[in-house]
Amino acid sequence: xxxxxxxxxxxxxxxxxxxxxxxxxxxxxxxxxxxxxxxxxxxxxxxxxxxxxxxxxxxxxxxxxxxxxxxxxxxxxxxxxxxxxxxxxxxxxxxxxxxxxxxxxxxxxxxxxxx
Amino acid sequence: xxxxxxxxxxxxxxxxxxxxxxxxxxxxxxxxxxxxxxxxxxxxxxxxxxxxxxxxxxxxxxxxxxxxxxxxxxxxxxxxxxxxxxxxxxxxxxxxxxxxxxxxxxxxxxxxxx
Numbered sequence: 001x002x003x004x005x006x007x008x009x010x011x012x013x014x015x016x017x018x019x020x021x022x023x024x025x026x027x028x029x030x031x032x033x034x035x036x037x038x039x040x041x042x043x044x045x046x047x048x049x050x051x052x053x054x055x056x057x058x059x060x061x062x063x064x065x066x067x068x069x070x071x072x073x074x075x076x077x078x079x080x081x082x083x084x085x086x087x088x089x090x091x092x093x094x095x096x097x098x099x100x101x102x103x104x105x106x107x108x109x110x111x112x113x114x115x
Numbered sequence: 116x117x118x119x120x121x122x123x124x125x126x127x128x129x130x131x132x133x134x135x136x137x138x139x140x141x142x143x144x145x146x147x148x149x150x151x152x153x154x155x156x157x158x159x160x161x162x163x164x165x166x167x168x169x170x171x172x173x174x175x176x177x178x179x180x181x182x183x184x185x186x187x188x189x190x191x192x193x194x195x196x197x198x199x200x201x202x203x204x205x206x207x208x209x210x211x212x213x214x215x216x217x218x219x220x221x222x223x224x225x226x227x228x229x
Contacts, residue, residue, distance in 0.1 A: 009155070032216045043119075043205055043220040044158075090157060094216025100165055101146050101209045101216045102173070105157040 002027040004093050006106035013081050014114045021076040021109050023091030032094035033074040034103065035065055039087045047089075050074065061085070086113040118142065119221035121206050126226045128193070128200070136191045136224045138206035146209040147189035148218060151175060151202045158205065164189055193226060201228045 003026045013019055025031060032051050036044040048059025055067040065076045074091060091106040119140045128134045138147065146165050150158040160173030164183040178197025183189055189208075193200045203225050207218040 004157075034217070036220075041203075041223070041225070043121075043222040044207075046217065046219065049217060096216060100163060100171070101211075101218065102148075102160060102163065103158075103216055103218060105159075107155060107157040 002031065002093055002095060002104050004091055004104050004106040006089075006091055006109050008109050009107070010110045010112065012112040012114060015083050016080050019076075019078045019081045019085070019111070021089050021091075021111070023074045023076065023106060025072050025074065025091075025093045027072075027093065027095070029095075030067075030069060032096055033065075033067060034092040034094070035059065035063070035074075035076045036090045036092060037061075037087050038090065038108075044090065047076070081111075081113055083113045083115065086111055119206060119208055119219060121204075121221040121224050123224060124222070126224055128226065128228050130228055131195045133192055133194050134226065136193070136204055136206075136226070138189045138191065138221060139187055140189075140206075140208045140221075141187060142208055142210065142219065143186070144208035144210045144219075145186070146211065147183070148207040148209070149173075149179075149181065149189070149191045150205045150207065152205060152223075153202050161191065161204075200226055202226060 005024045034049045035047040038044045088108045092103040122137045148163045149161040162181040164170035180192045205223045206221040209218045
Protein backbone atom coordinates (compact mmCIF):
# COMPACT_ATOMS: atom_id res chain seq x y z
CA UNK A 1 0.00 0.00 0.00
CA UNK A 2 1.13 3.51 -0.67
CA UNK A 3 2.35 5.67 2.22
CA UNK A 4 3.26 9.29 2.76
CA UNK A 5 5.88 10.46 5.25
CA UNK A 6 6.35 13.97 6.54
CA UNK A 7 9.48 13.61 8.66
CA UNK A 8 9.12 16.89 10.53
CA UNK A 9 6.25 17.08 13.01
CA UNK A 10 6.97 20.69 13.95
CA UNK A 11 9.11 23.37 12.29
CA UNK A 12 9.85 26.85 13.60
CA UNK A 13 11.16 29.63 11.39
CA UNK A 14 11.59 33.37 11.69
CA UNK A 15 9.48 35.67 9.61
CA UNK A 16 11.27 36.43 6.35
CA UNK A 17 13.31 33.23 6.42
CA UNK A 18 13.05 30.56 3.76
CA UNK A 19 11.04 27.40 4.32
CA UNK A 20 11.21 23.83 3.12
CA UNK A 21 8.75 21.16 4.27
CA UNK A 22 9.62 17.60 3.39
CA UNK A 23 7.38 14.92 1.94
CA UNK A 24 8.33 11.41 0.84
CA UNK A 25 6.03 8.81 -0.62
CA UNK A 26 6.18 5.13 -1.20
CA UNK A 27 4.58 3.89 -4.38
CA UNK A 28 5.75 2.01 -7.46
CA UNK A 29 4.59 4.51 -10.04
CA UNK A 30 4.37 8.29 -10.09
CA UNK A 31 1.32 9.28 -8.12
CA UNK A 32 -0.62 12.49 -8.11
CA UNK A 33 0.87 14.75 -5.42
CA UNK A 34 -0.74 17.50 -3.36
CA UNK A 35 0.03 19.97 -0.62
CA UNK A 36 -2.77 21.29 1.57
CA UNK A 37 -2.71 23.85 4.38
CA UNK A 38 -4.96 23.93 7.44
CA UNK A 39 -5.40 26.80 9.88
CA UNK A 40 -6.52 25.83 13.41
CA UNK A 41 -10.12 24.63 13.50
CA UNK A 42 -10.54 25.03 9.75
CA UNK A 43 -10.80 22.81 6.70
CA UNK A 44 -7.96 22.07 4.29
CA UNK A 45 -7.06 24.45 1.49
CA UNK A 46 -5.28 23.22 -1.64
CA UNK A 47 -1.90 24.91 -2.10
CA UNK A 48 -0.68 23.12 -5.21
CA UNK A 49 -0.71 19.82 -7.06
CA UNK A 50 1.44 17.80 -9.45
CA UNK A 51 0.13 15.44 -12.08
CA UNK A 52 2.75 15.41 -14.83
CA UNK A 53 5.06 17.64 -16.83
CA UNK A 54 7.24 20.31 -15.27
CA UNK A 55 8.51 18.99 -11.96
CA UNK A 56 8.50 22.42 -10.34
CA UNK A 57 4.96 23.54 -9.63
CA UNK A 58 3.76 26.90 -8.42
CA UNK A 59 0.91 27.30 -6.00
CA UNK A 60 -1.02 29.93 -4.15
CA UNK A 61 0.40 32.22 -1.44
CA UNK A 62 3.90 32.14 -2.99
CA UNK A 63 4.49 28.43 -2.40
CA UNK A 64 6.17 26.05 -4.80
CA UNK A 65 7.01 22.36 -4.74
CA UNK A 66 9.43 20.19 -6.64
CA UNK A 67 8.80 16.60 -7.61
CA UNK A 68 11.95 14.46 -7.56
CA UNK A 69 11.28 11.01 -8.91
CA UNK A 70 14.67 9.61 -7.90
CA UNK A 71 14.07 10.56 -4.29
CA UNK A 72 10.31 9.90 -4.21
CA UNK A 73 9.92 13.37 -2.77
CA UNK A 74 7.67 16.35 -3.20
CA UNK A 75 9.04 19.07 -0.92
CA UNK A 76 7.22 22.35 -0.38
CA UNK A 77 9.19 25.61 -0.40
CA UNK A 78 8.67 29.30 0.16
CA UNK A 79 11.49 31.86 -0.18
CA UNK A 80 10.25 34.22 2.54
CA UNK A 81 7.77 33.18 5.21
CA UNK A 82 5.08 35.52 6.52
CA UNK A 83 3.51 35.31 9.96
CA UNK A 84 0.21 34.36 8.31
CA UNK A 85 1.81 31.15 6.98
CA UNK A 86 1.70 29.64 10.46
CA UNK A 87 -0.54 26.59 10.08
CA UNK A 88 -0.40 22.83 9.60
CA UNK A 89 0.67 21.50 6.22
CA UNK A 90 -0.31 18.16 4.75
CA UNK A 91 1.20 16.28 1.86
CA UNK A 92 -1.12 13.85 0.07
CA UNK A 93 -0.84 11.19 -2.61
CA UNK A 94 -3.47 9.99 -5.07
CA UNK A 95 -3.17 7.03 -7.36
CA UNK A 96 -5.74 7.86 -10.04
CA UNK A 97 -7.15 5.05 -12.13
CA UNK A 98 -9.44 2.78 -10.16
CA UNK A 99 -8.58 4.26 -6.77
CA UNK A 100 -11.79 6.36 -6.91
CA UNK A 101 -9.89 9.55 -6.22
CA UNK A 102 -8.88 8.48 -2.75
CA UNK A 103 -6.00 10.34 -1.15
CA UNK A 104 -3.45 9.14 1.40
CA UNK A 105 -2.27 11.88 3.72
CA UNK A 106 0.93 12.38 5.65
CA UNK A 107 0.73 13.10 9.35
CA UNK A 108 1.21 16.82 8.88
CA UNK A 109 3.87 19.39 9.74
CA UNK A 110 3.01 22.23 12.10
CA UNK A 111 4.70 25.49 11.11
CA UNK A 112 5.36 28.14 13.74
CA UNK A 113 6.57 31.56 12.60
CA UNK A 114 8.51 33.79 14.99
CA UNK A 115 8.37 37.56 14.47
CA UNK B 116 -20.51 31.26 -3.80
CA UNK B 117 -19.79 27.67 -4.66
CA UNK B 118 -18.39 25.49 -1.97
CA UNK B 119 -18.81 22.83 0.66
CA UNK B 120 -20.68 23.47 3.88
CA UNK B 121 -20.61 21.37 7.01
CA UNK B 122 -22.90 21.75 9.96
CA UNK B 123 -22.83 22.14 12.82
CA UNK B 124 -19.35 23.53 13.47
CA UNK B 125 -19.35 22.12 16.99
CA UNK B 126 -21.35 19.13 18.20
CA UNK B 127 -21.63 17.57 21.59
CA UNK B 128 -22.97 14.09 22.15
CA UNK B 129 -23.66 11.95 25.16
CA UNK B 130 -22.27 8.45 25.17
CA UNK B 131 -24.65 5.95 23.59
CA UNK B 132 -26.29 8.45 21.26
CA UNK B 133 -26.17 8.49 17.49
CA UNK B 134 -25.43 11.82 15.85
CA UNK B 135 -25.51 12.97 12.21
CA UNK B 136 -23.07 15.39 10.62
CA UNK B 137 -24.20 17.32 7.57
CA UNK B 138 -22.17 17.89 4.39
CA UNK B 139 -23.58 19.80 1.41
CA UNK B 140 -21.85 20.94 -1.77
CA UNK B 141 -23.01 23.13 -4.63
CA UNK B 142 -20.00 22.48 -6.85
CA UNK B 143 -21.82 19.85 -8.89
CA UNK B 144 -19.13 17.37 -7.91
CA UNK B 145 -19.80 13.68 -8.35
CA UNK B 146 -17.62 12.22 -5.62
CA UNK B 147 -17.73 12.96 -1.90
CA UNK B 148 -15.59 11.81 1.01
CA UNK B 149 -15.60 11.78 4.82
CA UNK B 150 -12.38 11.95 6.82
CA UNK B 151 -11.61 11.83 10.50
CA UNK B 152 -8.73 13.92 11.87
CA UNK B 153 -7.00 13.27 15.18
CA UNK B 154 -3.96 15.22 16.41
CA UNK B 155 -0.74 13.92 14.91
CA UNK B 156 -2.48 11.31 12.73
CA UNK B 157 -3.28 13.17 9.55
CA UNK B 158 -6.58 12.41 7.86
CA UNK B 159 -8.12 8.96 7.71
CA UNK B 160 -10.83 8.02 5.23
CA UNK B 161 -14.15 6.88 6.70
CA UNK B 162 -16.47 6.53 3.69
CA UNK B 163 -16.63 7.74 0.10
CA UNK B 164 -19.20 7.94 -2.64
CA UNK B 165 -18.67 8.21 -6.38
CA UNK B 166 -22.32 8.59 -7.42
CA UNK B 167 -25.76 8.93 -5.93
CA UNK B 168 -27.05 5.85 -4.09
CA UNK B 169 -23.61 4.26 -3.99
CA UNK B 170 -20.87 4.45 -1.35
CA UNK B 171 -17.90 2.43 -0.13
CA UNK B 172 -16.12 1.91 3.18
CA UNK B 173 -12.83 3.61 3.72
CA UNK B 174 -10.08 2.63 6.13
CA UNK B 175 -11.96 3.26 9.39
CA UNK B 176 -15.68 2.72 8.62
CA UNK B 177 -16.57 0.78 11.78
CA UNK B 178 -19.10 2.65 13.90
CA UNK B 179 -20.07 5.02 11.10
CA UNK B 180 -22.78 5.04 8.42
CA UNK B 181 -23.55 7.26 5.43
CA UNK B 182 -26.18 7.84 2.76
CA UNK B 183 -26.07 9.48 -0.66
CA UNK B 184 -29.64 10.16 -1.74
CA UNK B 185 -28.80 13.42 -3.51
CA UNK B 186 -25.71 14.51 -5.43
CA UNK B 187 -25.34 17.56 -3.20
CA UNK B 188 -25.54 15.83 0.15
CA UNK B 189 -23.48 13.18 1.96
CA UNK B 190 -24.43 12.99 5.66
CA UNK B 191 -22.35 10.97 8.12
CA UNK B 192 -23.88 9.27 11.14
CA UNK B 193 -21.63 8.49 14.08
CA UNK B 194 -23.27 5.60 15.86
CA UNK B 195 -23.00 4.46 19.45
CA UNK B 196 -20.82 1.60 18.19
CA UNK B 197 -17.98 4.01 17.47
CA UNK B 198 -15.66 3.54 20.45
CA UNK B 199 -13.84 6.85 20.37
CA UNK B 200 -15.85 9.36 18.33
CA UNK B 201 -14.35 12.58 19.66
CA UNK B 202 -12.50 14.05 16.66
CA UNK B 203 -12.56 16.64 13.90
CA UNK B 204 -14.56 15.47 10.87
CA UNK B 205 -13.91 16.77 7.39
CA UNK B 206 -16.00 16.36 4.27
CA UNK B 207 -14.54 16.72 0.77
CA UNK B 208 -15.72 16.53 -2.81
CA UNK B 209 -14.11 15.94 -6.18
CA UNK B 210 -15.12 16.53 -9.77
CA UNK B 211 -14.56 13.55 -12.03
CA UNK B 212 -13.37 15.75 -14.87
CA UNK B 213 -10.82 17.79 -12.96
CA UNK B 214 -7.25 16.81 -12.32
CA UNK B 215 -7.92 13.24 -11.34
CA UNK B 216 -7.82 13.15 -7.55
CA UNK B 217 -8.11 16.83 -6.58
CA UNK B 218 -10.35 17.12 -3.53
CA UNK B 219 -11.85 20.25 -2.00
CA UNK B 220 -12.68 20.38 1.68
CA UNK B 221 -15.39 21.80 3.87
CA UNK B 222 -14.69 23.72 7.11
CA UNK B 223 -15.15 20.69 9.36
CA UNK B 224 -17.24 19.66 12.37
CA UNK B 225 -15.70 19.11 15.78
CA UNK B 226 -17.51 16.34 17.64
CA UNK B 227 -17.05 15.93 21.36
CA UNK B 228 -18.51 13.05 23.34
CA UNK B 229 -19.34 13.98 26.90
